[in-house]
Amino acid sequence: MTTPTTVSTCTVVTEEGKHVFEIFDYSKLRGMGNGEFIRSATFSVGGYDWAIRFYPDGLSANSMNFSVHLELLSKNTIARAGCDLSLVDQTTGLPTSVHKTDLRVFNSSGNSRFAPMGCEFMGRSYFEASPYLRDDHLTIQCIATVRKEPHVSAPGLLKEIEVPPSNIAEHLGNFLDAEEGVDVTFSVGGESFTAHKVVLAMRSPVFRAELFGRMREANEQVVMIEEMQPDVFRALLHFIYTDSLPDMDDPEGKANGEMIHHLLVAADRYAVDRLKLVCQSILCKNLDVETVSTTLALAYQHNCERLKDICLEFITSSSSVMDSVVATQGYKNLKTTCPYALVDAFEKSRKFHKA
Template identity: 85%
Template sequence: MTMPTTVSTCTAVTEQGKHVFEIFDYSKHRGMGTGELIRSGTFSVGGFDWAIRFYPDGFATTTRDYISVYLELLSKDTRARASCDLSLVDQTTGLPTSVHKTDLRVFNSGDLSRFAPQCELFMRRGVFEASPYLRDDHLTIQCIATVRKGPQVSAPVLLDEIEVPPSNIAEHLWNFLDAGEGVDVRFSVGGESFAAHKVVLAMRSPVFKAELFGRMREAKEQLVTIEEMQPEVFRTVLHFIYTDSLPDMDGSEGDADREMIQHLLVAADRYAVDRLKLVCQSILRNNLDVETVSATMALAYQHNCDRLKDVCLEFITSSSSVMDSVVATQGYKNLKTTCPSALVDLFEKSRKLHKA
């Protein structure tokens, strides 16, 4: 008789979070005095509360020629095993540059170890003020905090149980399309040809269903021409329809990725691929900044993205400094001509806030 054997596993669990702290009117904050600080809003990572401290005139008199930046553990009477990466964002490219990294260590709320870094020399002020990290009196500090939580031990299972792997139907569907097996319709998009399966498209999009199985002309044709769409956008729409996910995008091309997501949102709305439309809205919301919020708001109004509209309005009216910075952009000037209804809502929102 075989003796039953059970097994359990222990894994290290980590949680990571990013906080972006935007500071406007830097020149008005400078001169507030050595040791005087501006603290970000409180954010939570790994069950702990944190904040960013910014000292425009340095933390101490010995470092008054530097700006000082710290991550601070705010939770009381606790210890956290964590690491952090503090960056300044290039205002011309929108890309962060790491200035300080703290390796995994214990943050103790009861002593100075609650701060990272353990050094006051974040960046020499002269270097900072001449750098692209400061533009139009505006700087952005980014902090990625990683918290190592307690070990996670699984429940015991029989060693001879048969393990079932995760679903891979999306991979099979994409490989089936990639190999061109069983395709029964082709699309011409911007001079490029794409093959697909009518039944898959119809399952995922009511618009494709009407076009390919309804009385519309496309239902009788093997070649469908799609106007006003870039080939790469249609290829990505197909990828999402077959796999329910977006392909990897080159993160080094931030503006190109943002433009692709904007085009994808338009395509998702055109073909009623609702989940792709929500995915695009979520990505645009997570990458809002002063330069992009006007274009994103115009897109939200044009394609009935109500939640994204609200997020854009909240961003612009979050402070008078943010609103002034947005109004000064070319995107806002474009918004006035392409989407005047957005300005009406913006005015109403601003008026209500001033009354409050």
């Protein structure tokens, strides 16, 4: 006889809300005085009332900053909450986080009703030269997250049947390794690889056109792959079948950087978009002075816009970083292979340092 099992659950519930505070005629607010503020309309998140305080001249005496704070307005209460305060770039419409408070206690009767609790936010001279202020207009965005009391359910009989995680990728990988039912052979750098046309066509529009379209590869017994190393093609096939990278000692380590470069090129060539994004993610995590120029050239050559922006932001992050990058061999190669990247880097640096 099976012993019945009862179960209860504890669920932590959070509620998130976003408020946007638009401020026009900023210059007319300057000079209000230290400690003087403009308060946004009241908004509610998680059953509590909140507002944004904006201090054009800062909180403390002789402050050279302006201050922004989230304020708990509900009276005689304690809330467990966090917030993310951002300024919106007026040229792109995208928010940039300037202060983040993790979940903590907000007490309406003390200074902890504010976040941040300190006075500093951003230097006024830096702010006024930044893209956050355009046409005397700025936008403050606040995302507030409120944690409610944990909810514990009533006990009930455990009726679930455990379902294992999907293993289709494992089965497809084994199908490739076993070479069962293969119907196409590729020759890559003197090595042969067998595969299944339908799987390749399902995962890559380029393979679909080559193997089922009117291209000559559709009628050939052996398809020749030029300008690709066998190890790279093997890794490409592995990803197509399993949606994962093959085993590497450290796929995000520098030792595999060249392989990831080649895989990105292969992914772009065969329009395996998810693999292309995986490679970009690994490359951006391993940016340093020595690798950034090579990665930037790769990003330009294969239309990786986000990776390109990250590389340019890295190069122009400070004058010392830029000087170190310029001294590398990769930068010298970049000047020859991708000179327009240097133009973008110069323009980005100029905008960042413009007073």
